[in-house]
Amino acid sequence: MNKGIIFCGVGGDGIITASNICALALMRASFDVKKSEVHGMSQRGGSVNAFLVFGKKVYSFLPAKGSLNYMFASEKLEALRNVDYLNPDSKLLVNDRIVPIVGANIDEVQIEENLKSYSLDLKLVNFNDVAKQHNMQKAVNTIMLGYFSKIIEIDKKYFIRAISDNLSPKLIDINIEAFEIGFNLQ
Amino acid sequence: MRKIISGNEAIAIGAYRANASFASGYPGTPSSEILEYTKTFEDIKVQWASNEKSAFEQALGSSIAGRRSFVTMKHVGLNVAADSLMSSSYTGVNAGFVVVVADDPGMHSSQNEQDTRLFAKFAQVPILEPSDAKEAMGFMQYAFSLSEEYDTPVILRSTTRVSHTQELVYFDMHKLGGTEDKLLAKNISKYVLVPKNALLRHKKLLERNTKLQKLTNETPLNRIEQGSLNVGIITSGVSYLYAKELLPEANFLKIGLSWPFPIDLAKEFTKNLEKVIVIEELEPYIEEQLKIAGINNVEGKKFFPQDGEFNLDIVEEGLVKASVLEKRHKKYFEVPKNLPERPPVLCPGCPHRPIFDILHSLKVYVTGDIGCYTLGAAPPLSSIHTTVCMGASISMGYGIAKASQNHKIVSVIGDSTFLHTGIQPLIDAYVNNVAYTVIILDNSITAMTGGQPDAVSGFNIKNEPAPKVDLENLVRSIGIKRVFKVDQYNYKKTKEIIEQEINTKELSVIIATRPCVLAPIKIKETPYFVIADKCIDCKRCLRIGCPAIGYKESKAYIIEDLCTGCALCAEVCPTLAIVKGESNE
Ligand SMILES: Cc1ncc(C[n+]2csc(CCOP(=O)(O)OP(=O)(O)O)c2C)c(N)n1
Ligand code: SF4
Ligand code: SF4
Numbered sequence: 147m148n149k150g151i152i153f154c155g156v157g158g159d160g161i162i163t164a165s166n167i168c169a170l171a172l173m174r175a176s177f178d179v180k181k182s183e184v185h186g187m188s189q190r191g192g193s194v195n196a197f198l199v200f201g202k203k204v205y206s207f208l209p210a211k212g213s214l215n216y217m218f219a220s221e222k223l224e225a226l227r228n229v230d231y232l233n234p235d236s237k238l239l240v241n242d243r244i245v246p247i248v249g250a251n252i253d254e255v256q257i258e259e260n261l262k263s264y265s266l267d268l269k270l271v272n273f274n275d276v277a278k279q280h281n282m283q284k285a286v287n288t289i290m291l292g293y294f295s296k297i298i299e300i301d302k303k304y305f306i307r308a309i310s311d312n313l314s315p316k317l318i319d320i321n322i323e324a325f326e327i328g329f330n331l332q
Numbered sequence: 333m334r335k336i337i338s339g340n341e342a343i344a345i346g347a348y349r350a351n352a353s354f355a356s357g358y359p360g361t362p363s364s365e366i367l368e369y370t371k372t373f374e375d376i377k378v379q380w381a382s383n384e385k386s387a388f389e390q391a392l393g394s395s396i397a398g399r400r401s402f403v404t405m406k407h408v409g410l411n412v413a414a415d416s417l418m419s420s421s422y423t424g425v426n427a428g429f430v431v432v433v434a435d436d437p438g439m440h441s442s443q444n445e446q447d448t449r450l451f452a453k454f455a456q457v458p459i460l461e462p463s464d465a466k467e468a469m470g471f472m473q474y475a476f477s478l479s480e481e482y483d484t485p486v487i488l489r490s491t492t493r494v495s496h497t498q499e500l501v502y503f504d505m506h507k508l509g510g511t512e513d514k515l516l517a518k519n520i521s522k523y524v525l526v527p528k529n530a531l532l533r534h535k536k537l538l539e540r541n542t543k544l545q546k547l548t549n550e551t552p553l554n555r556i557e558q559g560s561l562n563v564g565i566i567t568s569g570v571s572y573l574y575a576k577e578l579l580p581e582a583n584f585l586k587i588g589l590s591w592p593f594p595i596d597l598a599k600e601f602t603k604n605l606e607k608v609i610v611i612e613e614l615e616p617y618i619e620e621q622l623k624i625a626g627i628n629n630v631e632g633k634k635f636f637p638q639d640g641e642f643n644l645d646i647v648e649e650g651l652v653k654a655s656v657l658e659k660r661h662k663k664y665f666e667v668p669k670n671l672p673e674r675p676p677v678l679c680p681g682c683p684h685r686p687i688f689d690i691l692h693s694l695k696v697y698v699t700g701d702i703g704c705y706t707l708g709a710a711p712p713l714s715s716i717h718t719t720v721c722m723g724a725s726i727s728m729g730y731g732i733a734k735a736s737q738n739h740k741i742v743s744v745i746g747d748s749t750f751l752h753t754g755i756q757p758l759i760d761a762y763v764n765n766v767a768y769t770v771i772i773l774d775n776s777i778t779a780m781t782g783g784q785p786d787a788v789s790g791f792n793i794k795n796e797p798a799p800k801v802d803l804e805n806l807v808r809s810i811g812i813k814r815v816f817k818v819d820q821y822n823y824k825k826t827k828e829i830i831e832q833e834i835n836t837k838e839l840s841v842i843i844a845t846r847p848c849v850l851a852p853i854k855i856k857e858t859p860y861f862v863i864a865d866k867c868i869d870c871k872r873c874l875r876i877g878c879p880a881i882g883y884k885e886s887k888a889y890i891i892e893d894l895c896t897g898c899a900l901c902a903e904v905c906p907t908l909a910i911v912k913g914e915s916n917e
Contacts, residue, residue, distance in 0.1 A: 157676065166498075169336055173500055179336060181498040184440045190707065191879050192676035206577040207497050210644040210661035223674070229665045246882045246891075249712055249874070250672035260668050283893070 148201030150209045151298065154228045155220030156245045157189040164218065164287040165196040168294075170308035172200045175300055180207035193224055218294055220287065221245050222270075223252060226261050234266070239294050241286070242272040269297070276331065277324075285324035292328020302329055334502050339494040342465040342501065343432060344369035346472025347402055350428070351511045352376055354394035356387040358752070359781035360406030361441035362495040363434035367404055368784075371793050380784055380793050383722075383752040384409035388416040388431065392485075395429035396523065398514035400476050402430040407446050408721065409433070412753070414451070417485065419525055421455045422533040424483035424540075426517040428476030431457075434490040437613045438641025443702065443721060445639065447614040448489045452591040456537060458544055459487040459591045460553065461568045462494055466501050471553070471588065473508070482540055482547075489590075491613065492641070493570045541592060549596040553588030556601055563656045564601060564608040566618055566630070571611040574647040579657055593621040602627050609635065609654050613642050678707050680880035681855065681896030683775050683846030686820040687744065688713040689876050689904065690827045696740040696834055699732065701725035701754070703746035703780045704848075705773050712875045716744065723753025726770055730761045733768040740834045741768040747803065748778035748786040755806075761839050762810050769833045770841045774803055775848040783851025791852070807841045814840035821846055823903040849896050857897030858912055862888050866909030873901040873910065 151168065155161035162183055169181045183196035197209055211230045217238040219225035225240045232238070240261070244254050262268065271293065277286045288309070295302050302325070309321045337345070343366050347355065355378045357367045371378040381387035384405040394401040403413075410417065410433050417431065433451075436442040452459035460475055462468040472488055479486040521529050548554060559582045565575050568587040576584070585601045587594070602608045602622075610619045610632030619632035635650040636642070644661070651657035678685050688708035691698055692715040700706055700716030701724060709716035718728055729743030745754045750772050758770060778784040785791050785798070792798040807815050814836065818826040826844070833840040849855040859880075862873075869886045880894035881901060890901070892914070902910040 156674065158679075169498065173334075173336055179498075179500050181336070182493060183496055184492065190676035190679060190704065191674070193674040204499075206573045206644055207499070208493065208574070208643040210648065211663040212661055212665075213644075223671065227667055227671055227674075230663055230667050233662075233664045246879070247672050247674050248677050248877045248879055252672060264665055 148199055148204055149216070150214040151198045151216040151218060152195055152214050152228055152231050153198065153218045154193070154195040154224045156224060157192045157194045159220050159245070160287045161194055161220050162196055164291055165198055167291060167305065167308045167312055169198055170312055171295070171300060171304040172198070174304040174307050178202060178204045180204045182207040193227060195228060216298055218290065220290070222254070222257050222261060226257055229264060232266060237267040237297050239269045239271070239290065239297055241274065241290060242270045243274055269293070271331070273328070276327065280327055282320065282324050282327070285321055288321045288324040289328035292325040293331050295329060333504060334500065336498050336500050337465055338365065338496060338498045339462070339465045339468045339490055340365040340496070341369045342469035343472045343488065343490065344373070345503065345505070346469040347430070348373045348376065349505070349507055350400060350473040350476040351507050352400040352402055352476065353513070354391060354399050354401040355404070356381045356390045357404035358382070358384045358387050358409055359778050359784040360409050360434070361781055362436060362492040363404045363406045363432065363490070364781050364784060365495070366432060367793060378793055380786065382787055384413040385416055388413035392416065392420050392425070392429060395425045395427050397516045398427050400428040400511065402432055404432040406442065407433055407435040407448050408442065408444065410448060410451055412722070417451070417455045417457070420485050421457050422525055422530055422537055423523050424536070425479055425485060427514050428479040429485050430472065430475040430479060430488055431485055432472070432488045432490065434492070434495050435614070436492050438492065440492055443719070445614060447617065448487065449590055449617045450615060452487050453617070456541060457485050457487055457591075458482070458589060459489050461489050461588060461590050463569055463572045464494060465497065465499050467588070468494060469501065469503060482544060484540060491569055544592050548589050548592045548594040551589055554594045554597055555586050556597070557584040557586065559583040561656070562606050564605040565611060566598065566601070566608060566622070567611040568618065569613060571613055571642055571647065574642060574644050575611050577644065578648055578651060578660070582656070587618065590618070593618065595621065595625045598622055598627060599625070602629060605629070607654070607656065609651070609656065611636060611647060611650065614638065675710060676707060677710070677877060677879050678704060679849055680878050680894045681849040681898035683820050683844065683848065684708060684773055685713070685876055685878065686823050686826060686900050687771060687773065687844055688715045689900070690830050691715040691742060694831060694834065696742045697732065699725045699729040699741065699743045701745040701749045703749055703773075705744060705746055708744070710877075712877045722749050723757065726754050726761065727757035729768050729770070730757060730766050733766050742834060743768065743770045745770070745772055746779075747772060747774040747776060747788050750803075751787050751801070758807070758841070759810055762812050765839070767837045767839055769830070770839070771830070772803060772841065772843045774843050774845050777848050777851050779848045779851060783848070785852070789852070803843050807843070812839055812841055814838055816840070816842045818842055818844050819846055820844045821898060823900060855896055859890065859892045859895035859897050859914070860899065860902055860910050860912050861890050861892070861914070863909050863911060866907050868907055870906060872904050872906060876900055876904060
């Protein structure tokens with residue numbers, strides 16, 4: 147059976163890079179992989195999402211509503227915006243933060259309540275705080291990926307290789323360190 | 333090689349393997365990355381042109397010089413290059429010439445969702461429609477031989493999903509053998525389209541069509557896949573993948589070469605089938621071809637929308653409506669209604685923001701153009717009143733200024749857009765004495781599409797230093813007297829000049845010179861912060877629409893990580909509550 151992941155967040159916050167690393171890791175783990183995303187207007191701080199489908203053989207890359215197994219969300223409102231892709235068995239990792247919207251009032255409490263009301267397997271962690279503690283503000287998503295690798299049950303060695311192969315040399319060490327921090331987070 | 337690649341990267345690799353040696357284009361989502369990938373191949377001369385027509389003709393020239401060449405653009409770019417397309421269909425080519433056009437169903441980043449297949453039919457040039465990255469590579473490679481064999485430009489049509497989807501592809505980087513460069517073609521009767529020659533070329537074109545008609549019915553690009561159901565599906569592009577995933581047991585006629593349409597093959601395919609369904613994004617192109625040919629047991633748009641982008645849910649719904657599929661996917665959760673939308677906004681520190689804040693306060697009528705600055709139309713800045721297509725700001729401003737002389741009209745246009753199609757209308761405005769104000773937002777980059785260099789950037793697609801056009805000299809050379817340069821981070825001075833010029837009864841051009849904060853280099857200076865005690869809750873700073881400014885408990889606050897230190901909020905704050913430095917919280 148193919149499995150699907152949705153990555154969602156706010157334009158410019160690195161969600162596309164995170165999905166790229168994840169795709170490479172899955173390829174290393176010998177899966178067929180298809181990934182779809184939209185560049186353009188949405189990158190100027192708008193809502194962004196990317197879909198990743200992996201398995202033995204993948205045809206379509208735009209998954210149906212209700213069909214995805216995992217969510218990787220870098221922001222709570224964006225997680226909520228995409229719940230229709232999930233089903234009762236889905237697992238979610240959500241960065242416990244809200245990014246304000248110009249000219250809109252966001253009721254954080256309400257959003258969190260809503261998110262919890264679906265009784266999904268939801269992990270809500272403030273990865274920005276974790277990153278701050280380790281002075282790694284630039285690698286928030288990689289820390290998150292470290293944690294996420296356990297949720298999707300893909301061996302971390304594939305991620306480490308994906309990071310080493312995909313990022314520019316001066317970023318590799320710090321990102322591997324960040325990945326480990328996330329991986330070891332309880 | 334085993335690699336995850338996007339459709340756009342695949343197109344570049346296909347061109348490389350086909351021995352292409354020249355590529356030009358004008359940026360436009362979702363096509364821009366094709367040349368970004370192509371530039372990594374040493375043997376291909378790659379450049380950005382200032383518009384699609386120029387790019388098209390450069391590549392056509394290179395083809396006539398005997399080199400396999402291609403040009404890339406987004407769908408609306410082909411409107412700009414339409415003149416070249418229509419007549420190069422008559423001249424034909426020397427070495428292979430491929431026109432890569434990326435459509436944007438769903439308008440993720442476009443002003444319309446026109447369907448390039450109709451252009452192919454109009455210009456009578458073959459069009460190839462890959463479904464995924466793997467096909468994109470093969471089709472691109474084949475397009476060059478097709479072009480040479482039939483002496484015609486060939487369109488390769490991608491869509492957002494094909495261009496921006498990444499998948500695992502196995503391939504090698506070997507170039508094809510047997511494609512030597514040719515000599516520069518000197519053939520006046522072929523390449524000089526005076527009526528006498530063009531009449532003959534038109535006859536040639538019709539002969540070519542007859543040959544292509546035969547090809548399209550025989551090529552493996554148009555293939556029948558037998559299934560076990562008494563249902564036929566005729567489809568192309570990404571729609572094929574959705575249909576295949578949903579109803580693999582159906583019979584398929586997969587169209588890869590869609591103009592000329594394989595009518596004989598379609599007759600053969602539909603002959604013994606009870607029900608035939610056409611699944612195609614946007615226009616009912618295939619459906620019309622079938623119905624014109626008298627194939628009547630087909631339906632398409634009866635079940636599927638003619639607008640927007642398809643996805644698995646939409647195709648499933650259509651097949652259910654057509655009674656050939658039972659609903660399989662279940663939606664479990666509803667997204668709460670009334671979630672605040674998160675539209676794109678100008679970056680913190682964007683040099684366009686001060687201009688729109690000023691225009692907003694001056695209450696002028698603004699004709700806009702296409703680029704990041706189109707976001708100046710969105711609240712709270714809300715200060716652009718028209719945006720139609722590239723270059724239209726100056727010409728529409730001209731029309732409005734002539735028609736309603738008691739309104740103050742301002743046209744805003746980016747540097748890349750000005751160079752694309754803004755210069756001619758400005759000349760018109762000058763020679764016809766039209767009095768209004770043109771503001772060129774010169775951030776020295778094509779920002780909207782991802783930061784490609786243009787003719788004022790001073791570097792080229794390969795990041796090498798390049799000559800640059802001096803906009804002020806260019807504008808002055810037209811003869812326009814009132815030309816000003818402003819630095820929009822100097823808010824007061826900029827406002828003064830704009831105010832002065834909109835009250836002048838003459839044509840004036842103001843060039844706003846601050847660079848983009850995102851490309852080519854990220855700019856981040858010391859952030860600002862709000863001294864809470866001084867904030868009187870007037871919300872003036874919120875009206876500039878900077879995403880780095882938040883609001884909580886009746887006070888504005890600044891998100892340090894996001895603020896680039898442009899000082900605009902500090903400039904507009906009436907109580908000087910916003911100052912530079914680290915917040916001491
Ligand atoms: C005919 C056409 N070609 C290409 C595009 C894609 N496109 C949209 S805006 C833009 C240029 C933006 O550059 P500029 O005018 O310098 O403004 P900036 O985004 O830098 O503010 C391009 C190429 C288009 N919409 N129409
Ligand atoms: S990318 Fe540049 S021009 Fe576009 S919104 Fe950001 S700062 Fe402004
Ligand atoms: S200085 Fe003010 S307007 Fe400029 S980026 Fe920072 S918060 Fe935004």
